[in-house]
Amino acid sequence: MNQEAEDRGLAEVVLERLEKERLPRAIDLKDKVDAGARLDDMDIAFLERVFADTQDLKPMVERHPEYHALAARLMELYEHITAKALENEKAG
Template identity: 55%
Template sequence: MDQNAEEAGIIATLIERFDKQRLPRALSIKERVDKGERLSEYDIAFLEEVFADANEMRRYVERHPEYHDLAAKAAALYKSIMDKALENEKKEKGDQ
């Protein structure tokens, strides 16, 4: 298999994982943090895994500008989750 075909397969797999696993889970977490809930240990582990994978995926996104917009939107979603989760944590600590 040539390198371009292999890379195309990897990208297709990453997009499918994002679409079927990562995005639904991220949206579920976002919904909960938007309601003021805190992140669970499972949520934190999920986000750590996502950020680790993002570092590996960066090289593919850099070589394929057609995915820049998707990557930027995903990063913005994760950032909004983290920002709101931090806000919720601060509120929780302030209430005690």
Template identity: 50%
Template sequence: MKPDSTTERGVGIALLERLTEFRLPRVLQIKERVDHGERLSDDDVEFLELVLADSANAKPLVDHHPELEVIAVKLIGLYHHISETALANEVQSSSAGVSDSTRAP
């Protein structure tokens, strides 16, 4: 059964509120830390996995509302940047001989 427009609108509003109030601020904090050379903590990895799962759940809404695609593409770019930068930080940290005990909390 296809959701009616009121239900879909409510879901969209809830997803955007969660994004702006909770997800995006933390993602931007993580970005800032990895941009300064820090490694991801286990909590950061769990959070990013949760955010990516949420993104998959939001895909049908974005598919039905192409105007949201701009936001989705920017978020994907942000997650990609964080992943690539975090990986580079891990590689640099490993090649410098830094132990896991220095991993960010």
């Protein structure tokens, strides 16, 4: 299988997971921290998985400029969640 076909298959899986699992959970976490709550162990484990997956996907995203804007927006979302969670920890 060539790199393009492999990337296309991986992108399909990642985008489906993003739509059905990751994005809804991330939005819930954003709402949670925006309301002043702290992240629990399951929330932190989720973010750790997301960040590990992000590192694994980085080469594919770099090869495909069409995913750059999406990846940037997702990273902004996760950065907001972690920054706000840290702020909540310090305040609480």
